[in-house]
Amino acid sequence: MSCVISVLVLLLSSASTNTRDNNVYGVCDGHPGIPGTPGRNGHPGMVGRDGRNGRDGMPGVPGQKGDAGTQGVHGPMGEPGVAGPSGPAGEKGVKGDGVISYNSAFSAKRSKSHIAPLLNEPVQFDVVIHNDQRHYDAVTGKFTCEIPGLYYFVVHSTVFKTSLQFDIMKNNVSISSFFQYYGNWSKPVSLSGGALMRLDPKDQVWVQVTVGDYNGIYSSTKTDSTFTGFLVYSDWQNAQFLI
Structure with a gap:
């Protein structure tokens, strides 16, 4: 304790005479301090933004033509459709020119x-x-x-x-x-x-x-x-x- 008091006195009286790079010389070394308590974990950082889309790649070389497949089986014939209703009768056409009839x-x-x-x-x-x-x-x-x-x-x-x-x-x-x-x-x-x-x-x-x-x-x-x-x-x- 006496050493601590002596250090404080010296620091107050001549703060600049015996200091160099924030180290005090001529004072006796103390005992190691007690380790501090570990700090808390930090919060997770924000998610980074998506990167830019890369450029399109070069087209690939066309592949060779594949072999023709076998002909498929004909499907079954569909059922005949039902005839729709008859439409309305059309208008009567214009009477054409008749052949002249000769009588005797x-x-x-x-x-x-x-x-x-x-x-x-x-x-x-x-x-x-x-x-x-x-x-x-x-x-x-x-x-x-x-x-x-x-x-x-x-x-x-x-x-x-x-x-x-x-x-x-x-x-x-x-x-x-x-x-x-x-x-x-x-x-x-x-x-x-x-x-x-x-x-x-x-x-x-x-x-x-x-x-x-x-x-x-x-x-x-x-x-x-x-x-x-x-x-x-x-x-x-x-x-x-x-x-």
């Missing part, structure tokens, strides 16, 4: 009389059955073509009391001729004949008796003799189909 037809018969027709003159079938286009003249017995084309004409005649031969004439040329012999039968018989011909406008067709002894065209209340003709097809109509 007539039919006539002789009146109920026993008068024989005139030789080499058109036979008059004076009772008109059909003649909408008025191409047949019941007064002259002639049909006059107004529409060019193919026509068919036919005559159905009752033969009684004498034989009959008649011709279907076109412009004073006989197109076809028909004959029926009468053998004094008690009842009338019939004679029919027809012809197909092409006509131009103003061509005329009629029936004609050419032999005086064979003029037995007959008609009565129970039997008729008729002359009929009609257009099969028109050349004008065929020309439209070729356009």
Whole structure:
């Protein structure tokens, strides 16, 4: 204790004379002090920030093409789908241009009389059955073509009391001729004949008796003799189909 007091006195009196590098000389050494208590552990430091992303590496060399794989097994067929409901009906379209229809037809018969027709003159079938286009003249017995084309004409005649031969004439040329012999039968018989011909406008067709002894065209209340003709097809109509 005396040594400690001596040191303090010396330090106070001459703080600068015997000090060098914070060491006091000329004072006796003391005993080692008691070890201090260990300090507490420090708190953990804050987490450091993430480092920057490195640069992308160079692309690698492409590998070799691999072998083709085996073909897979076909899958099962799917079930058919269910048909959907029908849609609504569409609107009706605009009516198109129709093909022009050409018509020409007539039919006539002789009146109920026993008068024989005139030789080499058109036979008059004076009772008109059909003649909408008025191409047949019941007064002259002639049909006059107004529409060019193919026509068919036919005559159905009752033969009684004498034989009959008649011709279907076109412009004073006989197109076809028909004959029926009468053998004094008690009842009338019939004679029919027809012809197909092409006509131009103003061509005329009629029936004609050419032999005086064979003029037995007959008609009565129970039997008729008729002359009929009609257009099969028109050349004008065929020309439209070729356009």
